[in-house]
Amino acid sequence: MTWGDINAQVKTNSYGVQKLNELFAKFGLDKVHECWKQWMDICETELRKEIAKVPDGIYGPESDYLDDDGIDVLGIVPNEVRDTELAAAKLFVSPALGGESFGMVLVEAFAAATPVVASDIPGFADVASGDAAVLVPPGDELALVDAVTDLLADEDRRVAMGRAARKLAEERYAWPDVARRLESIYERVTA
Numbered sequence: 483m484t485w486g487d488i489n490a491q492v493k494t495n496s497y498g499v500q501k502l503n504e505l506f507a508k509f510g511l512d513k514v515h516e517c518w519k520q521w522m523d524i525c526e527t528e529l530r531k532e533i534a535k536v537p538d539g540i541y542g543p544e545s546d547y548l549d550d551d552g553i554d555v556l557g558i559v560p561n562e563v564r565d566t567e568l569a570a571a572k573l574f575v576s577p578a579l580g581g582e583s584f585g586m587v588l589v590e591a592f593a594a595a596t597p598v599v600a601s602d603i604p605g606f607a608d609v610a611s612g613d614a615a616v617l618v619p620p621g622d623e624l625a626l627v628d629a630v631t632d633l634l635a636d637e638d639r640r641v642a643m644g645r646a647a648r649k650l651a652e653e654r655y656a657w658p659d660v661a662r663r664l665e666s667i668y669e670r671v672t673a
Contacts, residue, residue, distance in 0.1 A: 507581055516623045517577065524631055570593035572640060573633055576600040579620050585609035592651035597643035599629045609655075614647035 505514050559567070574591035576598070589609055591598050600606045608641035610617055616633060618625035622671060633640050653659065663667035 493569060509577055510621075513577070513579070513621055513623060517626060520627045521630075524627065553588055565591065565594060568596050571596050572629070574598045574600075575626070575630055576606070577618075577620075577626050578606070580602060580604075582606055588615065589651060589655050592647035593655070594643040595648035597633065597640055597647055599626065599633060601626075611646070614643055614650045 502514075517646060548578055568591050571591075571594075574596050576586070578601050580603050582603060585600075585606040585608060588606055589599050592609075592614055598610065598615035600610065600615060600617055601620040603620050606615075607617060616629045618629050633643070
């Protein structure tokens with residue numbers, strides 16, 4: 483290990499701490515901590531089930547038994563990265579407690595055909611539909627964990643919700659429809 487490696491690790495860890503602090507500021511330390519604890523318990527249980535399926539032997543990174551499925555907390559990323567990650571995601575989770583004037587993050591997930599689990603708050607509730615999103619009471623960690631777990635366990639439902647999400651985005655939020663509605667508003671205002 484070189485000083486460059488150590489400096490890179492320090493910077494990476496500092497960035498991680500910054501992103502965690504942003505989550506704590508937005509959702510509250512207790513909520514983030516409780517959700518994370520419950521999620522880790524569920525992940526451990528599911529991981530142990532998967533490990534039990536693997537035959538005895540020695541496995542390396544090239545093995546079919548190892549993959550990189552999991553949770554990625556990306557923080558602020560360029561639009562291209564966001565779009566790529568949303569398209570690859572099994573679902574998008576937003577446990578926001580409020581302050582969302584418009585559910586743009588949900589619409590972005592819908593456009594990528596990614597189903598959503600989110601808090602039932604103004605802004606999110608305005609854009610979500612039951613066939614594209616599961617809304618849970620804000621701050622209810624158990625409901626959030628249950629919704630995520632249930633959706634990940636039901637692949638057919640998750641895929642159907644992704645299709646419905648894409649359809650919703652195309653019908654209500656695609657630029658041709660937005661332009662038509664804006665034009666209608668402008669015509670009424672200027673009449």
